[in-house]
Amino acid sequence: MSDPAPDPEGGDPAREGSSQRSSYLVAAGIGLSRIAGLAREAAVASFLGTGPQADAFRAAFRIPNLLQNLLGEGVLSASFIPGFSQLLAEGRERDAAHMARVVGTLLALLTGGFALIGLLLAEPLARLIAFGWIGTPQFDLTVTFMRILFPGIGLLVLSAWCLGILNSHRRFFLSYVAPVLWSAAQIAAVVAAGLAGLGLANIAQALAWGVLVGSAAQLAVQLPRVVRLLGGIPRPSLDLGFPPVRQAIRAFGPIVAGRGVVQLMTYVELALATLLATGAVSAMMLAQPLYMLPIALFGMSVAAAELPELARGRAAADADTQAARDALATRLRDGLARIAFFVAPSILGFVVLGEFIIRLLYERLAFDASDTRLVWFILIGFCVGLLATTSSRLLQNTLYAAGDTRRPAVYAALRMLLAATLGAVLMLQFDRVALMPDGDLALVGELPALGPLDAGLREDPALPRLGALGLAIAAGVSAWLEFGLLRRAVRRRLGVHVRVGGGRLARTWAAVAVAGVVAVAAVLLLGDLPALVGTPLAIVTTGVTYLAAAATLRIDDPLPLRSLWRRARG
Template identity: 35%
Template sequence: MSEKGNVTRAAGIVGSATLISRIFGYIRDMVTAYYFGAGPLADAFIAAFRIPNMLRRLFAEGSLSISFVPVFTETLKQDGRSEAFRMAGAALRLLSLVLTLVAVVGVLTSPWIVSAIAAGFKGDPWKYELTVQLSRIMFPYVVFICLVALCMGILNVLGHFAAPSLAPVALNLAMIASLVIGGMVTSDGEIRVTLLAWGVLLGGLLQLGMQIPVLWRRGFSFFKPGPLWHPALATVGRLMLPAVFGAAVYQVNMFIGTMLASLLDTGSITGLYYADRLVQFPLGIFAISIGTAVLPSLSRQMAENDLAGVAETFSFGLRFTLFITLPATVGLVVLREPLVALLFSRGAFDATAVSLTADALLFYAVGLWAISCVRVTVPLFYAFKDTRTPVRVAVAAILINIALSVLLMGPMAHRGLALAVSLSSMVNFLLLLFLLVKRGMVQLEYKTIFVSAAKSGMASLIMGGVVWQGLLCLMPAGGYTFSSAAISTTFGVTAGVVGYACAARVMKSPELSVIQQILNRRRGRSGG
């Protein structure tokens, strides 16, 4: 199979597994919203969970994957499987030690960390102390999830994508179970939210446990004794530090948003959180899946010095990302109100919380395409060992986000924080693309990329117009109820998928043809 086929197949596996995870994640968020709404308990939990979650996204999903996968691939290609496994074992042992120390420091310094990320909580001693307590419980989660990320890198290079992508299901199930148990045994909200924090920690342990048997079946022993160091880890370390900034600008910006939202009205943090969760649905299923699939392919081609292959893989990854995320962007913007009402409007999550979340979702969604394209573009720079450019661009994007957040949070409240993230993400991607073109790192067919993006954009706008007109006819007079939200969302999703597919077919989008070829190949295998 060609690398284009490998990328599409791997993205399909990751996307399908992520879809399952996101469904359970929605159930988790729905139950959380039912019990805590958009009140102080929810704000405290979300602020505390932001700390280990940001570290997960910075190190696990960002720098660790980008820095480890190319080095592991090169070691596997040049020195063989045994040496590559020796290097991976040393990485696991060293990372375990470092992460344990980080977790201990994090637990001890939680009061100072909470003061830094949620300064507005200092005016409410009860809320502040609860956030510190929850932070201390959940901080060790970062140990388990970063080890899971390293296991994911090993398995992805070996061609296995399913188990790492399904791991978040364990976290969601543990959190759902803790919520249900808390709801059954007590009516005290503080005890319930504390049980939820313990559910996060249990979920991290279960996620790591899922990877061990899969690695063992591929000949890698998680518990095999060995050294703490391998020479190849020096390269991983050199790549990792700058990759923290280059690959995770969005997460840093979200973290900044949480800090500033603590200064706004109660419910602002919660509204931003649930809106982000909805944006993460297409981001995880499609964009992150494509980025995950592209990275091993780029690493293989760079190890073989196949620059033409690198250009083709990157070009396809970028075009495919836009083909998927542009209609998702339009869909979230058009369907934001019925979607939020359908998913979360129950229990303590009232009409005010729905409005807060829908407003934030509007401004987060407009930047979805740019956030997604960054996930595909940054690995290309690291494939060429260029660690400086993504860092410089990332720092510029973060500074722009801070400036825009401070400027917009006054007149627009939490909506301004969401818009600042989207605008800075656009700047991040466009700067990376500009520098890629200026330096001529790979010989891309830019006309092909532009034409493909234009077709995807036009098809998305046509789809959005059709869905919007239908929603105007279905919109209830007194606000969305569960049934009216369900009808509007079902219509919107169905009409959107059919409308976009038809428009893409009329415009002869090549990405649609690739998807059809993969599906036809699978039908042929199942039929045979």
């Protein structure tokens, strides 16, 4: 089939230079995929709750997921897109296609090898990560699930290669909406197994197979467009001497190190969580999709849209001219302001309306009110570093585009060390705090705590404990350390001063404060309504109040709301 005209993904040359429009396309694609992801998590929570089977699946998924995160979207974007985009900007389409073939071949070989290793060494790998479960049925389930999941994660890495090609051609929407198929396959698998009356372990195993099928679907939907952009089916090539490939490989190592440190931090958190009370792993993993939603929608969308433009203007960014520094400062200021405009009210929503939201998404069947409150507390802990984490995405990509891949890796390592050290201390203290059936908190055990709870207390599902909240708070505190270091690096490397929220944060928080009053009132007035009614009403009322307050305070509008309103009237 021929492509429609104009191309809804940004193929119109008259508009391709707008990074703001590109970020909207990325946000739209990510938004749809994240909505599908929340539906997936709701289905999984409904049938598996926060029990040992859910813990085992989520631990098993995290272990091969390291392969996707090390070799996938973030690393490819930072190492592959800059060189590929430069070739396209110079009109060297054949060289760009050749670079894509070589990188794709290398990724296929790497992921194939790692998938094989994962199949053969699933049990030793599980011992490294889930050592708190060794000798329990949870550990055996974790090993079984890992053997199913490893090949699917390899397919997701190749899907990230497609994303790099599509983004460099400014085809943002398809690459970010493709994960909808991944989530849909998992929803179908878990719902079919649940309605068939299978046991919890079999439902979790069906979910693992759904991950594998969904990974294949996510790759397959992107391949036809990639083939057209590359001028035909790419032939395997190992031309490692090709200069752009050599440059990408040189950048790949430090970026993998930086991303690897970040991923290592998540696995350290996972390993630590296996020492906490039952349900800590599942509750933390259920809070993370909500926490990651604004990061993906607003941090990743802005950073992903800016990276090709920053790469095309790399020489200008490195030039020692005031005009170049001013242009880059304006781009960063606007990007950070756009991020803060959406992330600040997201924090409000999670802190005040989080219990409403989690109840609507997850609370049914095996997931009860105590689970809702546990996930809500963990989500509040993650909010400590939400703005820092989201803004850091843009600063990292700025340094990558300027050729600096070492500093982000070092800063990520420092962040991991702080998060692991502080998290280990805080989680032991918070694991002594239990959620009572009446909703109150109670101290069960003595403080300060110097070690994990006894095994009998950890395995008691009757009293959920807040140990994972300590890990979430530590992650947030360490995120601010990383942001401060990245901001200093941008200033020293590029001579550009950046501020949180692009210098507009005070007015943004003022608008959030106004909306917060409405949010609290909504909780008090709508709390007794069914979640399906009360939650949307509370979110819409709070959101409209925030937008009205932002307009009153004359915060620069990152959305074309006024333009859309004029068009609607005209």
